[in-house]
Structure formats: structure tokens, C-alpha cells
Amino acid sequence: MSRSAHPAGPRHGDVLPEGHYTPPPTDLNELDPRVWARTVTRGEDGTATVAGIPVSRLQEEFGTPAYILDEDDFRARCRAWTDAFSGADVFYAGKAFLSRAVVRWLREEGLNLDVCSGTELAVALDAGMPAERIAFHGNNKTSAEIERAVGAGVGRIVLDSYQEIVRVAHAAREAGKRQRVQIRVTVGVEAHTHEFIATAHEDQKFGLALQDGQAAEAVRRVLGLDSLELTGLHSHIGSQIFDMAGFEVSARRVVGLLRDIRDEHGVELPEIDLGGGLGIAYTSDDDPREPHEIAKALADIVTRECAAAGLTVPRLSVEPGRAIVGPTAFTLYTVGTVKELPGLRTYVSVDGGMSDNIRTALYDAEYSVALVSRVSDAEPMLTRVVGKHCESGDIVVRDAYLPSDLAPGDLIAVPATGAYCRSMANNYNHALRPPVVAVKDGAARVIVRRETEEDLLRLDVG
Ligand SMILES: Cc1ncc(COP(=O)(O)O)c(C=O)c1O
CATH class of the missing domain: 2.40.37.10 (Lyase, Ornithine Decarboxylase; Chain A, domain 1)
Structure with a gap:
């Protein structure tokens, strides 16, 4: 207990x-x-x-x-992340805290926004976040939510299950659109603060497992659907993370799948999203990393893994929530x-x-x-x-x-x-x-x- x-x-x-x-x-x-x-x-x-x-x-x-x-602190942290990740994309994770004022600040500071419900999407759109700067997440998006997101023209839907591939493809076809999507890959890494565990499997509700071949099967299915444009892979490994070693394993595994996709389908996907989860100081004992250190560490990892796989380095995105607003x-x-x-x-x-x-x-x-x-x-x-x-x-x-x-x-x-x-x-x-x-x-x-x-x-x- x-x-x-x-x-x-x-x-x-x-x-x-x-x-x-x-x-x-x-x-x-x-x-x-x-x-x-x-x-x-x-x-x-x-x-x-x-x-x-x-x-x-x-x-x-x-x-x-x-x-x-x-507010000044919030804006300064937004700028620290966008400066550190210039040449990459920062999506603020709205689940950490979302309001219309926050959306306005994000818009003004040049950040993108990750939402994970139809109502978070409604707040974002109401406060004027351009739809193409919104990514839509969630492990059980309803058909109504999907239709709303596709209809609004969100820049990215992160697919989380086989059923969702069908639902998003259908909604896009009905709307006469080609929806940009990423596939959320479960890489078998669980990271938290100073520890991380790398396993072959991950027992959790999010994403499609890499090790079971589910992620590769999802790629096959998405590539076969005209109304979906597969732009990349997505991975999110935990929360309150200080140690970058978990990202190293996750990036290696994600890049490994990018390589397999190139070998099997002849396509190099142009995007990779390594999620959020970066830690903050709750007490004086905590010593989190600054955005520029995180950006450098992630860029180095992805560049190295892509070089080893003979791939062009994809455009990187990250989704800090806590690290900005916390x-x-x-x-x-x-x-x-x-x-x-x-x-x-x-x-x-x-x-x-x-x-x-x-x-x-x-x-x-x-x-x-x-x-x-x-x-x-x-x-x-x-x-x-x-x-x-x-x-x-x-x-x-x-x-x-x-x-x-x-x-x-x-x-x-x-x-x-x-x-x-x-x-x-x-x-x-x-x-x-x-x-x-x-x-x-x-x-x-x-x-x-x-x-x-x-x-x-x-x-x-x-
Ligand atoms: C997919 C995804 N991205 C980003 C985040 C944001 O995490 P954090 O606020 O710890 O940065 C989460 C949190 O659960 C998430 O699930």
C-alpha cells in the first residue's frame, strides 16, 4: 500500500x-x-x-x-527556451497550466503549444494561437476532438494507437485535407529525476511500443493513407528529469526506427520530438539544468545518433511544461x-x-x-x-x-x-x-x- x-x-x-x-x-x-x-x-x-x-x-x-x-519570469523562461532551441521548435505543454493569458504570452514569445484535450484546444484557439502552431496529443482523443482539431487546421496530431490512425485519416478525408501527424513511440525508457530505467518494454497506456514492432506497424499503416502526412516520431520519457542519460537511450531508439523506416520504405522522416519532462527546483536541494545545456545535450545526442545511422538530422522539437511555468x-x-x-x-x-x-x-x-x-x-x-x-x-x-x-x-x-x-x-x-x-x-x-x-x-x- x-x-x-x-x-x-x-x-x-x-x-x-x-x-x-x-x-x-x-x-x-x-x-x-x-x-x-x-x-x-x-x-x-x-x-x-x-x-x-x-x-x-x-x-x-x-x-x-x-x-x-x-509574468516577466514566465516570458523570460519562454525566451530562454526559444533562444536555446533556435533552429528547433519549442511546444509549451499546456497541461502544466493553460489560460487565455498564457496562450497570448506564448504567442507573443514565439512558442508553439501542445494540447491534449478538445477543451485545451478550445482555450488555445479562443486566445488566438494560430492552429498550425498547435500539436494535439492524447491517448484517447474522441472522434469529435479529432474532427475539431483537423477542422481547425492544427499543425500536428500525435497518433497514439492503431484506432486513432483510422479516425484521424477518416476525419482528414472528410475535411478534404492531408493532416500532418507524428507517431508517439514508446521506447522503453522511464526517467525521473536522477534515475532512469531502460527496458525492452514499457507497461503504460501511451504510445506504440517500439520493441514489439507496433510502432513500425503504425508507420506502415500511416504511410499507406493518402489523407495523412507522416512528418516524424515522438517520444516522451518521464517527468522532473535532471539526468540526460534517459534522453540518450530514447533518442538512440527513435533514430534507430527512423533508420529502419528509411531502409524499409525509402523515406527519411523530417521531424523528431523528444517530449518534455525537464526538471525544476522544488527545494534548494534540486539543481536543474538550464535550457541551453539541455538544448546542447539533446542536439549532440540526436546529431551523433543520426551520423551513426547515416541519416540527415531531423528538425527537433521539445515540449517543456513544468520547466517553463513551474x-x-x-x-x-x-x-x-x-x-x-x-x-x-x-x-x-x-x-x-x-x-x-x-x-x-x-x-x-x-x-x-x-x-x-x-x-x-x-x-x-x-x-x-x-x-x-x-x-x-x-x-x-x-x-x-x-x-x-x-x-x-x-x-x-x-x-x-x-x-x-x-x-x-x-x-x-x-x-x-x-x-x-x-x-x-x-x-x-x-x-x-x-x-x-x-x-x-x-x-x-x-
Ligand atoms: C507528451 C508530453 N509532452 C510534454 C509533457 C510535459 O511534461 P513536463 O511538464 O514535465 O515538461 C508531458 C507531460 O506529461 C507529456 O505527456
Whole structure:
């Protein structure tokens, strides 16, 4: 049974041996630039500010919990990726966080967009992303979604199954179009943070397996259909990856299939997409790579493998989501209760929880946290930051140090919550999903508003 799914009982915490925990940081008031959005700093009175705005003002104006997103940081990260990958294509993975404002920023900064549902596609189109800059993903796209994507003229549909080949070919024929497609190949690499596993098979729902010959069969089928134009192969190997070794294996295997396709069908496919999954710093212990290092490593790998296979180097694309939006936002909470369990830890309850950040409960994700409404010289105390939901696994930050004078009403913030927090937010206990507030040059504006009781009651038609 996984730790996050243990039944309610006395052992809600992990009673670990003394000395297990990393020691407290030397300065609890420091806001480590590696984990906080770029314009976050402390003002003279000790209150944290972002884009020059004190968090206390954000709390007064927008309430808590709230996601605060640094627009300049988002744009700067977009530019860092497009600069690093000049001559290649960067597709922002919309699943990390998508809104109309985000689409506009992406469009202005020259990025492409990866969507994986009809509704993500709707947001992208509504906010004016040119259809040819959109890639459509997903392991079970409905016929209606496919028709919509083909009709809109998306630049790329990434095929994920034999059935989908037929559906997309049919939709394109009906629309009188030739749809550009890639095939998602499952390469037998599972990568996460500093580890990766290379196997012959991969037991997962996405893509068509390379080792079983399914990917090669998919290529055969697609090449036989006039309404589809096969432009390349796609592979995505994991998430929160720091180590490039997994990409090395995946690129070698994908290029091997490109070579087989050339040998069998006499065609050299012009594109290869190595997916997303690049890691970010959630805590000060994380040390992610910069986009230019990643770009160089991937280009070197692909160039080397293509040279070995005697292939022209295809146009490369990547799909970072977390690495662009993750570090640009933090979640602002108000402390509600502080409950000391002598000899164990102190539970700090905030006004949100697993409804606005499910990642800790779902993946045992690690986060850090800081007191942001003031500085404190009090001794550090070991805390667990928890939400207000009726679930003992409702944990936001599993183990973190906060000052021991922390009190109800203080504002605390969890950095690096830009990715997979608002996009995975839910209404457990009829929680109202928090707003996303974009800040820039001393101004703050809501880009996704807070849900209201009326929103929820309107869905509940009795
Ligand atoms: C196909 C594909 N591309 C890109 C991504 C984005 O991953 P990340 O946000 O970790 O970069 C994902 C995430 O699941 C994915 O499945």
C-alpha cells in the first residue's frame, strides 16, 4: 500500500528516527532564488514582494489561497527556451497550466503549444494561437476532438494507437485535407529525476511500443493513407528529469526506427520530438539544468545518433511544461491553526490543501515553504503544512522548517507551484478553486478568477 493511501489511523505521520531530517536552513527568512519566481524578494519591512507588490497587498485584494504568477519570469523562461532551441521548435505543454493569458504570452514569445484535450484546444484557439502552431496529443482523443482539431487546421496530431490512425485519416478525408501527424513511440525508457530505467518494454497506456514492432506497424499503416502526412516520431520519457542519460537511450531508439523506416520504405522522416519532462527546483536541494545545456545535450545526442545511422538530422522539437511555468508561481496561504505534537512535529493548517495542490498526496512530491508576511528570528520548528480537507493525506509540504513563533493569520507561501497545481485543482469538499493572479511591474491582475459558490451551485442542477 502506498504511503499516500494509508487508511485513517493513529500513524498519520512518519515517525522517523532522530537525525533523519535535514537540518534547518541557516536563515529561515531567505527566499532562495533557485525555487522562487525571479522577482520575489523581501521588502524593507520584511514582507515578501513579487514584481514589487507586497504579498500582504495581494492577500487583501485577492484573498487566499491564491496562485501568484510572475509574468516577466514566465516570458523570460519562454525566451530562454526559444533562444536555446533556435533552429528547433519549442511546444509549451499546456497541461502544466493553460489560460487565455498564457496562450497570448506564448504567442507573443514565439512558442508553439501542445494540447491534449478538445477543451485545451478550445482555450488555445479562443486566445488566438494560430492552429498550425498547435500539436494535439492524447491517448484517447474522441472522434469529435479529432474532427475539431483537423477542422481547425492544427499543425500536428500525435497518433497514439492503431484506432486513432483510422479516425484521424477518416476525419482528414472528410475535411478534404492531408493532416500532418507524428507517431508517439514508446521506447522503453522511464526517467525521473536522477534515475532512469531502460527496458525492452514499457507497461503504460501511451504510445506504440517500439520493441514489439507496433510502432513500425503504425508507420506502415500511416504511410499507406493518402489523407495523412507522416512528418516524424515522438517520444516522451518521464517527468522532473535532471539526468540526460534517459534522453540518450530514447533518442538512440527513435533514430534507430527512423533508420529502419528509411531502409524499409525509402523515406527519411523530417521531424523528431523528444517530449518534455525537464526538471525544476522544488527545494534548494534540486539543481536543474538550464535550457541551453539541455538544448546542447539533446542536439549532440540526436546529431551523433543520426551520423551513426547515416541519416540527415531531423528538425527537433521539445515540449517543456513544468520547466517553463513551474518556477514562475507560488501559492499564497493564510495560516489557520498551529498544532504542536510534542516529540513529533508541528502541524500547520492552511486555507487550501490537496484541492489546490494534489501533487504531494498523489506523487509524494516535495515542496518548500516560507513565512512571507514578516521575518522572524524565532527558532526553526519542524512542520508539516497541511490543508483543510477531510483526508489525512491532505499534505501540502511534508517536512519543512518554519519559525516557531508562527501564528494564525500569518501568510506562508509555497514556491514552484506554477505547474500541475491549478491545472490539477479540484473541488474536494466543495473547495472553490483559487484564482491565478498575474503580477508584473507593480501591477496585479486576475487571469483566472476564483470559483464562487454560484459556480458550483450552477453545476448542481438538483
Ligand atoms: C507528451 C508530453 N509532452 C510534454 C509533457 C510535459 O511534461 P513536463 O511538464 O514535465 O515538461 C508531458 C507531460 O506529461 C507529456 O505527456
